[in-house]
Amino acid sequence: MAASWRTLLALAGPRRALALAALTLLVAATEGAGFVLLVPLLEGLQAGGDTALPLRFSLGQLLAGFVLLVGLRAGAEMYRALIAQDLTVAVVDGLRRRAFAALVGAEWKLLARMRHSDTRAMLITTIDRVGHIAAWFADLLRIGLSLIALLLAALAIAPLVSVIGGLAALVTLALYAGLRRHARRLGEATTRSYEAIYRSLEQVLGSLRIIKSFGRERAALADADEAFRALRITERRYILVSGLARAALQIVAAGGLAAALWLAASRWEVPLAILLPLAALAVRAVPLLGSLQATAQEWHHALPALEEARALIDRAEAAAEPPPTLPAPQLTSAIALHGVSLAHAPDRPALRAINLTIAARSTVVLEGPSGAGKSTLADLLGGLLSPDSGTVTVDDTPLIGGARSAWRSRVAYVQQEPVLLAGSVRGNLLWAMPDADEPALQRALEQAHAGFVHDLPGGLDCDLGEAARALSGGEKQRIALARALLRQPDLLILDEATSALDPAAEAEIARAIAGLAGQCTVLVIGHRGAVAQIDGRRIMLEGGRLREQEIAAAPQIQP
Numbered sequence: 001m002a003a004s005w006r007t008l009l010a011l012a013g014p015r016r017a018l019a020l021a022a023l024t025l026l027v028a029a030t031e032g033a034g035f036v037l038l039v040p041l042l043e044g045l046q047a048g049g050d051t052a053l054p055l056r057f058s059l060g061q062l063l064a065g066f067v068l069l070v071g072l073r074a075g076a077e078m079y080r081a082l083i084a085q086d087l088t089v090a091v092v093d094g095l096r097r098r099a100f101a102a103l104v105g106a107e108w109k110l111l112a113r114m115r116h117s118d119t120r121a122m123l124i125t126t127i128d129r130v131g132h133i134a135a136w137f138a139d140l141l142r143i144g145l146s147l148i149a150l151l152l153a154a155l156a157i158a159p160l161v162s163v164i165g166g167l168a169a170l171v172t173l174a175l176y177a178g179l180r181r182h183a184r185r186l187g188e189a190t191t192r193s194y195e196a197i198y199r200s201l202e203q204v205l206g207s208l209r210i211i212k213s214f215g216r217e218r219a220a221l222a223d224a225d226e227a228f229r230a231l232r233i234t235e236r237r238y239i240l241v242s243g244l245a246r247a248a249l250q251i252v253a254a255g256g257l258a259a260a261l262w263l264a265a266s267r268w269e270v271p272l273a274i275l276l277p278l279a280a281l282a283v284r285a286v287p288l289l290g291s292l293q294a295t296a297q298e299w300h301h302a303l304p305a306l307e308e309a310r311a312l313i314d315r316a317e318a319a320a321e322p323p324p325t326l327p328a329p330q331l332t333s334a335i336a337l338h339g340v341s342l343a344h345a346p347d348r349p350a351l352r353a354i355n356l357t358i359a360a361r362s363t364v365v366l367e368g369p370s371g372a373g374k375s376t377l378a379d380l381l382g383g384l385l386s387p388d389s390g391t392v393t394v395d396d397t398p399l400i401g402g403a404r405s406a407w408r409s410r411v412a413y414v415q416q417e418p419v420l421l422a423g424s425v426r427g428n429l430l431w432a433m434p435d436a437d438e439p440a441l442q443r444a445l446e447q448a449h450a451g452f453v454h455d456l457p458g459g460l461d462c463d464l465g466e467a468a469r470a471l472s473g474g475e476k477q478r479i480a481l482a483r484a485l486l487r488q489p490d491l492l493i494l495d496e497a498t499s500a501l502d503p504a505a506e507a508e509i510a511r512a513i514a515g516l517a518g519q520c521t522v523l524v525i526g527h528r529g530a531v532a533q534i535d536g537r538r539i540m541l542e543g544g545r546l547r548e549q550e551i552a553a554a555p556q557i558q559p
């Protein structure tokens with residue numbers, strides 16, 4: 001809990017939090033002073049003019065003071081609301097940025113294990129809920145200080161009645177502690193429900209084609225309905241509990257107020273000039289007391305969101321990668337694995353005692369059944385993963401710490417699903433190499449056999465947002481290959497880059513890869529079609545173990 005407060009304060013910025021507290025104090029103090037001022041004002045009005053006023057102020061001066069106080073309060077309240085809003089935004093933006101930075105900077109091993117839908121739910125919904133916590137924090141401060149100011153004002157007007165009223169309010173609030181714990185449990189259930197919704201939506205949106213072709217629209221809708229229903233049930237229960245609590249508090253407080261006023265008027269014979277401000281104070285305090293309870297409850301309901309966001313950030317920051325050391329290792333002779341083993345989970349080894357040396361500027365075709373460990377091996381060679389035991393070296397540099405992160409600047413990837421970003425072809429290429437000039441772009445397109453780009457409307461400036469839908473899988477993949485080649489990598493990894501393509505598109509890519517022979521080191525993962533026939537060394541993974549293949553007898557692909 002204390003850690004959550006510290007996190008909130010750090011995100012809000014201590015100066016902003018201090019300004020908020022100061023303005024809130026000013027608003028509360030002016031409000032309390034306004035009530036205290038009512039007593040001499042009413043006495044003066046009752047006496048019919050300037051007679052017998054305390055502090056020797058005239059009625060006109062008191063009225064002017066009252067207007068001044070109200071004006072001061074209105075101005076302070078305006079700035080308070082503005083700073084409260086800034087504080088909420090600072091908390092949400094700061095937390096989202098910190099979570100995002102922690103995720104982007106974390107080891108691939110952690111990222112690969114994370115469920116994307118849960119991370120997405122965290123970055124969007126959970127962190128938005130933390131924004132509510134910050135807003136409620138500002139509200140709690142406002143309500144709490146207002147109540148204190150009202151209590152002080154009441155004490156100045158009628159001490160005994162105020163002490164009784166204050167104690168009654170404290171006892172009532174304490175009785176609601178159990179309710180706040182319940183709100184917290186419902187808050188945790190809300191986070192789980194949002195994660196389930198994101199998971200369900202992601203599954204439906206990612207499989208729309210198969211849902212439609214299997215005619216499973218109703219089943220998909222039912223799954224999504226179920227996830228939404230769980231959230232609605234939790235939220236409804238929370239609204240019901242909050243509503244009941246608020247109603248009960250208001251009834252109890254109104255009853256207490258009526259009893260106190262009755263006692264003050266009939267038994268203690270308190271004069272009207274004191275009774276009226278006291279009644280006005282109480283009328284203002286009762287809803288504030290209700291809001292205090294409700295806001296504290298909302299705070300407890302949303303607090304799990306902050307704790308879960310913090311847990312994610314802590315996990316990602318604990319797995320932070322070391323910054324790249326410069327200069328990056330360069331591959332001029334060979335990249336080598338010695339006795340490399342790696343397990344993604346303790347009892348599931350993906351690679352076992354691998355010894356492998358890949359000569360610089362050679363082409364290697366890596367084959368093996370699904371789950372054999374091919375992508376894991378590629379991630380090790382590409383510097384994304386580090387082994388549990390054994391070493392990976394580029395020339396003589398071990399890929400550890402910052403050298404491994406730095407090595408990635410010398411590696412380029414093309415994966416099975418071509419990832420094209422919104423924007424033009426040029427934008428997509430420059431994303432990989434922002435300083436590349438026009439001849440470099442043309443060379444990369446040529447090497448990737450992606451000359452078709454010039455026939456697109458606008459050529460290199462064609463907007464892929466619109467056109468990407470019209471591009472074939474093979475065309476998209478050739479743009480992705482051009483982007484990878486623009487980096488002039490020491491090591492190019494193609495992980496099943498052609499396995500989703502038709503034979504003609506695959507052959508085109510295979511010719512592009514064959515054309516790279518002798519220019520950079522190429523690792524091709526794929527076990528069928530044209531890429532499997534590329535001229536090069538063949539290695540085979542089976543159950544995480546490596547063995548060399550016979551050179552394929554099939555005709556070799558020429559550039």
Ligand SMILES: Nc1ncnc2c1ncn2[C@@H]1O[C@H](COP(=O)(O)OP(=O)(O)OP(=O)(O)O)[C@@H](O)[C@H]1O
Pocket residue numbers: 112113344345348349350368369370371372373374375376377
């Ligand atoms: N992030 C992960 N968490 C847990 N296990 C994983 C993870 N990634 C891979 N594995 C497991 O490690 C083993 C090797 O996986 P890998 O993806 O390297 O195989 P692959 O040969 O590339 O398979 P495919 O051809 O199907 O892509 C598999 O048993 C897989 O289930």
